[in-house]
Amino acid sequence: MHNSYIDLVANFGIGGAHPGGFSLTQSILEDENIQPRESVLDIGCGTGQTAAFLAQRFKCQVTAVDNHSVMLKKARKRFESSDSSILVIEGDAQSLNLMDNSFDLIIAESVISFTNISKTLNELSRVLKSGGRMILIEMTAEQSLPLEVQNKVCSLYGINEILNEQEWKSKLQQAGFSQIEIIDTPSGLIQTDITDINQSENINMDLYDVWEEHNHFITQNHDYIGFRAFRCQLL
């Protein structure tokens, strides 16, 4: 389904388009002890910054999945110019054409909120190996949201619901994940520096308005909307 916020990220070609940005990704992954034999899924890979980093830094077997054609085109272009081989798949996180028990590690950076959350978590639980681990970076409600904030966050980001920390934990548990930890990060949703950009030609002017709205929203609503980085396992 068409989502203006995702179109904005795709057309501007913003890498690290998640709370905390690429520097948070790097610091989390450096603590993961990722081995070359391990298979890693970057679900909702966007333009592929994290997938490329995983392959180059840890020499692991990376699969990058997204359902947006502009994101995938930019990700493929990025991977062509690196010497790592990354499997790129166009697919829907809610229904993956991937075998059960395929991955040692899954990373989802600001992706699951844009989908039917329970459906996607069940699907990720299916493709993760038993004993595998998963890292999520996702938006959270920091307190009960006034209706207008709730409506705005849903319309601006094209999402159906925004969960608080406890609701994320419950949904993760329902999908079979355990040992759910919150990775220690600053939880405020602030605009992170954009250091990785690959703009399309002829960007629709409406997307500049979405960019303005997004920046306005996060500066106005940091008491209500934050994020968490979760780490969990499938036993």
Ligand SMILES: C[S@@+](CC[C@H](N)C(=O)[O-])C[C@H]1O[C@@H](n2cnc3c(N)ncnc32)[C@H](O)[C@@H]1O
């Ligand atoms: C905010 S962007 C984050 C991109 C990337 N993870 C990053 O951190 O830069 C959300 C990404 O999730 C992808 N996405 C959203 N819904 C999806 C779905 N149902 N299946 C696969 N990818 C999806 C979008 O196309 C987009 O690339």
